[in-house]
Amino acid sequence: FFLSAPRRPGLQSSGSVGRGLALLPFSAARPMSTQAGSQFSIAEVVGNAASAEELRSCKIGGCCGKDTPLLSHEAVLVRLQAIPQWTISADRKAINRRLIAKNWKAAMQFLNEVSALAEEEGHHPDLHLTGWRNVEVSLTTHAIGGLSLPDMVLAAKIDHIQVECSPKWLKEQDSAKEQGFNPDETTSERFAVVNRYIELANDHNQQGLLGMLASPCNMFGEPASPEGMAWYFDTYTDVKFEVTTRPCLISRGDPHTIRVGYSRSWRKGNGKRQKVEVDEFFTLGPEGKITHIGYLQPPTSAVDVE
DSSP, rough: OTTTTOTTTTTOOOSSSTOOOTTTTOOSSSSSOHHHHHHTSSOOOTTTTTTTHHHHHOOOOOSSSSSSSOOOOHHHHHHTTTTTTTOOOTTTTTTEEEESSSHHHHHHHHHHHHHHHHHTTTTOOOEEEEEEEEEEEEEEBTTTOOOOOOHHHHHHHTSSOOOOBBHHHHHHHHHHHHHOOOOHHHHHHHHHHHHHHHHHHHHHTTHHHHTTTTEEEETTTOOOHHHHHHHHHHHHHEEEEEEEEEESSOTTTTTEEEEEEEEEEEHHHHHHEEEEEEEEEEOOOOTEEEEEEEEEOOOOOOOOOO
């Protein structure tokens, strides 16, 4: 909510302010070239390396190492939507895919094909097989202790490998899709955190808001601060927030990131009010505090309201 509007000189960020998740993967304004891809430890890049098809078409080429850059928070959010079978860990350092194979043979065939792919690409996941057919694949870039573009590329390629799954497990997955998403208790608590944040914002309770933020908390590419929050409320007189889209998950693969839409209005010097429509995300850390706030889409242009 705060620092999500034009700010005083010196507070403007070179990060994702105003560009949202529609922005391109690495702050480029055009498809990445092979040379640009090499900067992200990818031998061959296709398009923006953001969609499932683009990710599958990239070639890692064994380029990972200690100089591989971490993906930004926003870049991870973009790619999680392209690989919906994967779930990000609470510390946001790994992505995981779980499945139940039909039997031992099917499980081992899948893992062997994943192993062959990993050797071909020069990037290797952690593989787990328990209970003779419960499979888990985990991806992270160990050399840098977090997620990189090669992790996302390999995940998309793994999703292209056929695996014979348990008919019962597949039926359960299909049934869950048909029923739609029903938030569990933990997810409902995260929704409540975002709602509480909005309530405190409407009350202009700066101390309460700061108490909900992790330290540090990234707000639109900048660290949140008491000074920035105070400036915001001083600048945007009588600012109000009205929810237009209730809190929901941005994707099933990221149970820690909540999407919310709202109208933000404030009073101008002439007494009239202006309004913008905003689509934002809130990411919560393991302790339940907010670690990131950013745009899903840039705010609309301000309009006068009665």
